[in-house]
Amino acid sequence: MTEIWYGLTKAMELIISFDPEVMEIAARTLRIAGTSCLLASLISLPLASLIHFRRFHGKRVLINIIQTLFSVPTVIVGLFVFVLLSRAGPLGELGILFTPAAMVIGQMILITPILLGLTISALSGVSKEVVETATSLGASGFQLVLLVLREARYAVLAALILGFGRALSELGVAMMVGGNIRGFTRVMTTALSLATTRGELEMALALGIILLFLALVINIVLNRLQQRR
Amino acid sequence: MNSLSSMIEVADLTHSYGGKEILKGLNLSIARGEVFALIGPTGAGKTTLLRIIDLLETPGSGEIYFDGICVPRSGKQRLEIRRRMSFIHQKPQVFNSSVYDNVACGLRWRGEERDRIAEKVDGILETVGLEGYDSRDARTLSGGEAQRVALARALVLEPEVLLLDEPTANLDPVSTAKIEHLIGDVARRHNTTMIMATHDMAQGQQLADRIGVLIDGTLLQTGNATDIFRSPRNEEVAHFVGMENIIEGVVVANNEGIATVSVGSNPDGIGIQAVSNYPARQEVYACIRPEDITLAPMMHRSSARNSLQGRVARVASNGPLSRVQIDCGFRLVALVTRVSAEELNLQEGSEVYADFKATAVHIMERNASR
Numbered sequence: 001m002t003e004i005w006y007g008l009t010k011a012m013e014l015i016i017s018f019d020p021e022v023m024e025i026a027a028r029t030l031r032i033a034g035t036s037c038l039l040a041s042l043i044s045l046p047l048a049s050l051i052h053f054r055r056f057h058g059k060r061v062l063i064n065i066i067q068t069l070f071s072v073p074t075v076i077v078g079l080f081v082f083v084l085l086s087r088a089g090p091l092g093e094l095g096i097l098f099t100p101a102a103m104v105i106g107q108m109i110l111i112t113p114i115l116l117g118l119t120i121s122a123l124s125g126v127s128k129e130v131v132e133t134a135t136s137l138g139a140s141g142f143q144l145v146l147l148v149l150r151e152a153r154y155a156v157l158a159a160l161i162l163g164f165g166r167a168l169s170e171l172g173v174a175m176m177v178g179g180n181i182r183g184f185t186r187v188m189t190t191a192l193s194l195a196t197t198r199g200e201l202e203m204a205l206a207l208g209i210i211l212l213f214l215a216l217v218i219n220i221v222l223n224r225l226q227q228r229r
Numbered sequence: 230m231n232s233l234s235s236m237i238e239v240a241d242l243t244h245s246y247g248g249k250e251i252l253k254g255l256n257l258s259i260a261r262g263e264v265f266a267l268i269g270p271t272g273a274g275k276t277t278l279l280r281i282i283d284l285l286e287t288p289g290s291g292e293i294y295f296d297g298i299c300v301p302r303s304g305k306q307r308l309e310i311r312r313r314m315s316f317i318h319q320k321p322q323v324f325n326s327s328v329y330d331n332v333a334c335g336l337r338w339r340g341e342e343r344d345r346i347a348e349k350v351d352g353i354l355e356t357v358g359l360e361g362y363d364s365r366d367a368r369t370l371s372g373g374e375a376q377r378v379a380l381a382r383a384l385v386l387e388p389e390v391l392l393l394d395e396p397t398a399n400l401d402p403v404s405t406a407k408i409e410h411l412i413g414d415v416a417r418r419h420n421t422t423m424i425m426a427t428h429d430m431a432q433g434q435q436l437a438d439r440i441g442v443l444i445d446g447t448l449l450q451t452g453n454a455t456d457i458f459r460s461p462r463n464e465e466v467a468h469f470v471g472m473e474n475i476i477e478g479v480v481v482a483n484n485e486g487i488a489t490v491s492v493g494s495n496p497d498g499i500g501i502q503a504v505s506n507y508p509a510r511q512e513v514y515a516c517i518r519p520e521d522i523t524l525a526p527m528m529h530r531s532s533a534r535n536s537l538q539g540r541v542a543r544v545a546s547n548g549p550l551s552r553v554q555i556d557c558g559f560r561l562v563a564l565v566t567r568v569s570a571e572e573l574n575l576q577e578g579s580e581v582y583a584d585f586k587a588t589a590v591h592i593m594e595r596n597a598s599r
Contacts, residue, residue, distance in 0.1 A: 133322040136283050137335040137382065138312040147334070151325050 003201065010202030011209060022206055029187040032100050032174075033167035036107035040115050041160050043108075048119035049145045063120060069113035074172025081106040081177045098179035103187075106173035111163035118162065122155030123148055158225045165218045169211060235294070236261040236390060236422040237282060242291035244277055251277045253446040255291070262420040266433030268457075269443035270469060275426035276319070278443070279392045282424065283316045296389070312339060315383030319395040321375040323367035328359065331367045331378055335386045353385040357411060373404030380411060391415070393425040397432065412436060430470060434458070442466050458518075460591050467516050467593070473562045474517040477595070480507045487534075487587060490515050493558035502534040503590035512595040521589035522563035524553065524573055525582045534587035537561070541579050544570060551575070555583055 014022050051062065083089050085097040085105075096102050126148045134147050149156060171189040178185035180194060188207050195204040235258040242255040251274045259265050267275050280286045282293060284300065284307045293300045295310050315335075324331050329350055336346045354360050357377040362370075367378055376396065383391065393412065397405040413436055415421055427433050433440050434454040441451040442461075450462045461467035467475055478492035478501065488505040491498030492515060501515055528536050539557025546552070551570035555561045561583055565573075575581065 127322070129318070129320070129322045130324065132285060133316075133318060133379075134324075134334070136285060136311065136314075136316040137338065138308070138386070139334075139338050140308055143338050147324070153325075 007201035007205050011206035014202060014206040015209065019206070022203070022210070024183070025186055025188055025191050025207070026210055028100075029168060029189075032103050032187060033107065033164055036104045036111065036167045037115075037160060037164040039104065040108040040112045040163060044112055044115035044119055045149065045156070048116050048123065049149065051116070052120050052123040052148075053141075053145060063117070066113050066117045066120070070117060072110065072113070074110060074170045075176065076172075077106055077110045078172040078176030081109065081173065085177065097177060098181060098185060100178070100185055102177040103174055103185060106177050107167040107170065110170060110173055111166050114166060115159055115163045118159030119152075119156055122152040122159060125155055126151045154225045154228050158222055161218055161222055161225070165215065168214060168218075234261075235259060236263070236296055237424070238294040239278075239282065240292045240294070242278070242281065242288050242293070244274075244281060244286075244289045244291075246277075251446055252281075252288070255446075255448055257441065257448060257451075259422060259424060261296075261422055263439060264416045264423045264437045265425070266437035266440045267424060267426040267443055268428065268430055268433045268440055268469070269426075270428060273443045274446045275443055276394050279316065279394050279424065279426055282390075283314055283392050284311045285316075312386075313388060314390040314392060315386055315388035316392045317376075317379055317383050317394065317396045319398050321372075321379035323370065323375050323378055325368060326366075327363065328354070328365045328367050328370070328378055329363040332382045332385055335382060339386070349385050350381075353381045356384070357381045358407070373400050373407070376400060376404065376408060377411075380408065384411075384415060387419065388421065390422045390424070393423065393427075395427055396425070397427075397429070409436065430458070442469060444469060461516065461593065463593060464514060467514070467591075471518065472516040472591070473519045474515075474522075474560075476501075476515045476517075476559055476561075478513055478515050480505070480509050480511045480513055480592075482509055483507065488592060490590075490592065499537065499558045501537075501590060502587040503592050504588050505590075505592035507592055507594070513592050514595055516591040516593065517561070517585055517589055519552070519562045519564040522561065522565075522583050522585045524555075524563055524565055524569070524575070525584055526573060528582055535583075535585050535590070537583045539581060539583055541575050541577055541581055543577065544575050553581075555581060557583060 051059065081102060082097070084091050085094065085102055086092055130151060131144065131148060134144055139147060169189065171193060174180070174185070174187050174190050175193070178187065178190065180186050180190035188211050192204050192207040192211070195207065237259040239255055239257045242252050243250070244252040255278065267278065269275055281288050287302050298310065300310055301307065324334065332350045332353060333346050336349060354362060357380055359374065359377055359381065367375070370378060396412070397408050400408065409432060412423070416423055416436070425433070425436065437454070439451060440454055440457045442449045442457060444465050449466050450457060457466070458470050461470055461472060464475060476492045478490040480488045481491045481500070482489045483506070486504060486506060488503050488507055490501045490503055490513060492501055493499045503515060507513055537557040539555040539561065541553060542556045543554040544551055546567060547564065549567060550564045551567050553563045553565060553570065553575055555563060563583060573581065
């Protein structure tokens with residue numbers, strides 16, 4: 001027990017003193033997760049709008065598949081991206097395995113279903129009457145999509161934040177295609193895992209506290225957004 | 230019909246929803262600058278017709294001509310045509326943004342310049358009495374204010390055609406009066422062609438040049454207010470326009486345009502004098518508006534050609550008026566002012582004479598075709 005208390009006090013020291021290594025890892029984590037989320041949303045928002053506004057066969061099935069992929073295990077995405085980027089793989093020539101770029105690709109694949117699914121349901125929350133009012137006021141198809149996205153902005157933003165949270169806290173992809181290289185691809189989850197196995201309890205606890213704190217911030221922002229409609 | 234002279238023309242329009250026929254072969258032509266009121270009970274197809282005219286829906290069959298152009302069933306031209314119209318919905322839908330952004334959106338979508346937009350939006354907000362509301366969140370407005378935002382949002386586009394679907398149905402009398410005043414003003418000043426669906430006949434009468442009665446997907450009658458309210462074409466229209474007294478009878482004689490109609494259940498019948506050209510033995514309905522009947526304590530021999538003796542069956546107040554049911558061999562309803570009802574001391578069972586002019590009786594053929 002004393003060991004844990006000691007670890008906790010040390011961890012707080014690391015955080016309060018802005019320990020360079022801890023801060024560097026935290027900053028990299030935010031950067032990589034942020035990039036993944038940004039790129040995934042650039043794909044997801046137009047794609048979700050397309051799925052929402054177009055009528056086609058198998059739409060229901062497609063949405064079901066997307067929703068199933070919300071909970072795809074991170075290690076499966078990690079494995080998939082690993083195979084894709086490994087030297088013998090189809091994209092092996094890029095030589096980006098064990099780089100932040102590989103992590104971004106993996107995290108994008110991981111969170112795109114969440115962004116897609118939640119954006120589609122956010123758009124469905126905009127009433128038919130609003131869509132019709134805009135149509136009769138002379139909105140073109142594209143202008144209509146922009147308006148509906150704007151009407152659903154809080155719900156869409158909530159989707160983005162949830163995706164960001166998932167990218168931030170996942171371990172499988174970061175470990176398998178990032179490789180936990182110190183000063184290069186080491187992020188909070190991989191660093192935490194390593195520190196624990198090494199017995200560096202104060203480091204592990206410090207990272208854990210920061211991760212939890214970020215989760216708390218995300219949750220508060222989400223709650224705020226869900227109260228605004 | 231010459232489609233060049235009319236702003237909107239609808240030809241053989243048919244439309245169904247889930248197997249139910251909503252519009253049944255509608256033909257209608259609206260002239261440029263005309264204010265047309267579409268009246269009819271709920272579910273008659275008024276909204277569907279407006280939605281089809283606004284190109285929000287494609288009809289099952291039939292054509293729409295806008296300013297002489299035959300509207301295609303799909304494609305980019307529909308957007309161009311739609312941008313020359315505005316539609317005010319029964320329940321105003323405001324966007325989740327400021328009042329200013331709500332009103333400006335249509336202009337932005339048309340690529341109007343920023344300065345022009347600001348100028349126009351400020352102007353229209355003043356017109357609808359919402360100056361200073363620019364930055365208010367549109368979703369916090371009251372129903373009447375929201376409807377005025379919707380009206381401003383539509384009017385700022387200076388549409389050639391304005392479609393209104395029960396624009397005051399959900400509003401209190403004060404807000405209703407404001408909206409009606411604005412609509413009347415726009416029609417006068419901008420010569421905007423308007424089609425207004427309403428179940429409020431007084432509103433139709435007050436604002437429209439011409440009225441169409443739509444019942445059960447069919448346009449039963451079009452004409453000016455006097456035509457519709459005084460001379461309904463058949464029983465359905467008569468009922469809808471408030472002809473409370475629709476009495477079955479037979480013409481027994483016609484003397485130079487004054488028909489004597491025998492009504493009531495007793496064998497001899499009661500004779501009613503009415504201005505009509507129907508010949509003897511024609512089966513008819515005699516229609517009398519309740520407000521055209523005056524009540525008197527004794528037989529009257531003046532300008533009123535009919536003076537029927539009866540007994541009061543029921544007196545009910547109806548705002549400033551009293552609604553009196555009289556049994557004079559058949560049931561007759563009269564609307565009189567409350568003051569006169571009190572002066573006559575009308576009570577159940579009291580004897581009274583119901584007077585009405587021969588010109589107040591509208592005679593229509595029984596089983597008149599649609």
